[in-house]
Amino acid sequence: MTSGSSAHDVILVWQDGQEGSDEREERLSVGEDEIVLTAAECAGVALPFGCRTGACATCTGKLLDGRIEHARPPRALKERHREAGYVLLCIAEPRSDCRIVVGSSVQAELVSNPWQ
Ligand code: FES
Numbered sequence: 045m046t047s048g049s050s051a052h053d054v055i056l057v058w059q060d061g062q063e064g065s066d067e068r069e070e071r072l073s074v075g076e077d078e079i080v081l082t083a084a085e086c087a088g089v090a091l092p093f094g095c096r097t098g099a100c101a102t103c104t105g106k107l108l109d110g111r112i113e114h115a116r117p118p119r120a121l122k123e124r125h126r127e128a129g130y131v132l133l134c135i136a137e138p139r140s141d142c143r144i145v146v147g148s149s150v151q152a153e154l155v156s157n158p159w160q
Contacts, residue, residue: 053142056084056146057069057143096135104133106130109142114131114135118131
């Protein structure tokens with residue numbers, strides 16, 4: 045959480061249920077210079093993560109709406125993944141209000157098809 049003036053509403057969406065039936069959402073207030081994963085932890089929201097440096101993709105989310113910038117190069121994402129809206133929450137800073145699909149099923153999308 046932040047009390048800064050440039051905080052954005054970041055809505056995290058879990059879509060782990062069949063056809064989204066178990067969809068759950070959490071709303072966070074995240075500052076422009078704050079990392080989404082860290083803000084979630086401060087709010088008591090558990091997200092998957094590994095390296096915390098943008099190298100392993102465990103923390104991958106998919107941006108539905110809004111703008112995210114990575115605080116360092118997102119090495120775990122290929123160019124086409126970034127173009128498709130995937131973001132690494134361990135190095136993600138919001139630049140607007142955002143909606144992001146999160147949870148381990150998002151990373152599975154990246155690796156489910158080896159030819160992607
Ligand atoms: S935790 Fe490894 S890329 Fe984010």
